[in-house]
Amino acid sequence: MLFHSTRGKDRNKTFEEVLMQGLAKDGGLFMPDHWPEVNLDNLKKLDNFIDIAKEIVPLFTGSSFTKTEVANILDNTWNNFDKKDFIDIFEINGSISILELFHGPTAAFKDFGLQLAAAFFNKTLQKQKKTAIVFGATSGDTGPAAIDACKEFDLIKTFILIPEGNMSEIQRKQMTTVNKDNVFPILANGTFDDCQDIVKRGFSERTFLKDNQYLLAINSINWVRIIGQICYYFYASLKISTLSKPLNFSVPTGNFGNVFACYAASKMGMPLSKIIVAVNSNDILDRFFRKNDYSKAKVNETISPSMDISVASNFERLLYDFYLEGDAQLCSELYSNFPNSKIEIDSNIWKKSSELFISYSSDDKATYECMKHYFNNFNYVMDPHTAVAADAVKELNDKLVGKTVILSTAHPAKFPLALKNAGLNTSIPNKLSAVLNKKEVAKKLSSNDDSIFEFINNNN
Numbered sequence: 001m002l003f004h005s006t007r008g009k010d011r012n013k014t015f016e017e018v019l020m021q022g023l024a025k026d027g028g029l030f031m032p033d034h035w036p037e038v039n040l041d042n043l044k045k046l047d048n049f050i051d052i053a054k055e056i057v058p059l060f061t062g063s064s065f066t067k068t069e070v071a072n073i074l075d076n077t078w079n080n081f082d083k084k085d086f087i088d089i090f091e092i093n094g095s096i097s098i099l100e101l102f103h104g105p106t107a108a109f110k111d112f113g114l115q116l117a118a119a120f121f122n123k124t125l126q127k128q129k130k131t132a133i134v135f136g137a138t139s140g141d142t143g144p145a146a147i148d149a150c151k152e153f154d155l156i157k158t159f160i161l162i163p164e165g166n167m168s169e170i171q172r173k174q175m176t177t178v179n180k181d182n183v184f185p186i187l188a189n190g191t192f193d194d195c196q197d198i199v200k201r202g203f204s205e206r207t208f209l210k211d212n213q214y215l216l217a218i219n220s221i222n223w224v225r226i227i228g229q230i231c232y233y234f235y236a237s238l239k240i241s242t243l244s245k246p247l248n249f250s251v252p253t254g255n256f257g258n259v260f261a262c263y264a265a266s267k268m269g270m271p272l273s274k275i276i277v278a279v280n281s282n283d284i285l286d287r288f289f290r291k292n293d294y295s296k297a298k299v300n301e302t303i304s305p306s307m308d309i310s311v312a313s314n315f316e317r318l319l320y321d322f323y324l325e326g327d328a329q330l331c332s333e334l335y336s337n338f339p340n341s342k343i344e345i346d347s348n349i350w351k352k353s354s355e356l357f358i359s360y361s362s363d364d365k366a367t368y369e370c371m372k373h374y375f376n377n378f379n380y381v382m383d384p385h386t387a388v389a390a391d392a393v394k395e396l397n398d399k400l401v402g403k404t405v406i407l408s409t410a411h412p413a414k415f416p417l418a419l420k421n422a423g424l425n426t427s428i429p430n431k432l433s434a435v436l437n438k439k440e441v442a443k444k445l446s447s448n449d450d451s452i453f454e455f456i457n458n459n460n
């Protein structure tokens with residue numbers, strides 16, 4: 001299996017090259033040269049997450065790793081989960097289940113993709129006798145998951161920018177209390193967009209890198225994160241419908257990686273009815289699926305901050321594969337003036353949306369009401385991101401056929417203010433409460449000058 005860019009100029013890449021490069025040189029996102037087919041009969045004989053992953057991950061990694069190497073990596077990848085099989089499934093009623101993906105060490109679904117990425121990063125660095133810097137910005141959950149996944153690997157140093165604004169104390173302290181020699185949380189003045197601009201500049205200039213050193217992307221553009229997420233869709237389908245009946249998946253959506261992983265699983269053979277693209281008031285995706293309008297708008301701060309985005313990075317993959325059917329030239333043309341001008345595709349092509357996708361946008365008021373609804377009716381406490389996905393199911397129920405799975409992407413205790421405002425409370429897991437009493441060791445730096453790059457250079 002080799003990989004290519006959605007914009008056509010970066011081709012014939014091995015898995016290892018895609019892993020370590022992250023973004024294609026032409027600005028596009030990497031895609032596999034073809035969709036591998038999963039043997040569902042083999043999967044139906046399995047009963048745990050690791051064994052399912054051993055069937056799926058090697059389908060993408062063969063250009064760089066043997067099946068034995070991958071099996072050994074997977075046996076040692078997902079650590080410090082509260083559940084033996086990493087995932088829990090809560091049955092709401094006969095037609096709705098909640099897929100709890102927050103039982104990892106940072107209590108968010110991103111532990112799945114980032115622990116897998118870190119394990120492959122480390123293996124590659126060992127083979128090539130190199131080191132690496134992870135550099136990223138976070139709006140809440142990516143930073144803690146990246147730090148936790150990489151902190152045990154001495155060949156990787158992690159620098160995460162933590163912006164001012166809409167982040168809970170627990171989320172911040174999951175990063176700022178990690179006292180490891182290879183972890184550098186940075187409290188940066190400015191917004192998340194300001195921090196993203198710094199990261200983009202860092203990847204463009206790379207002035208702080210040593211010779212023989214990689215700069216690694218840990219956001220959801222990295223294909224290995226998508227692979228980790230594909231695995232739990234197959235797991236859910238196996239556990240809920242024995243991979244026999246198509247399910248609906250309602251996905252709380254920000255950068256679109258989780259939605260694209262669901263789409264990818266269906267291309268590989270997982271039975272699928274509909275993907276519900278559930279967004280908050282930052283509705284660029286809802287506008288596309290409802291009105292063929294993919295245009296950047298100002299970001300609103302909401303109670304579901306991980307979904308507060310103006311552009312959904314992974315959407316390009318879906319546009320390229322599903323709508324444009326692999327036309328890299330047209331994909332490149334559509335993105336050549338974006339986001340200065342909106343993306344609008346031929347209406348006859350856009351109509352394909354209804355085959356697989358349905359979308360819904362929930363504001364904060366509706367999110368709070370949904371949190372209350374699930375507690376009052378089912379004694380279930382959910383975080384605000386999960387509530388956005390649950391509200392979409394509630395509002396779109398008459399358009400759905402068959403069973404529906406709501407993805408729960410974060411533990412509700414990570415968002416105590418939202419719970420309080422909804423009149424709810426929940427017990428705080430020890431892994432979260434422990435950070436509240438720890439000393440913060442983050443560095444405060446400005447995003448308006450070169451001090452962040454100087455700091456990275458001095459600690460590299």
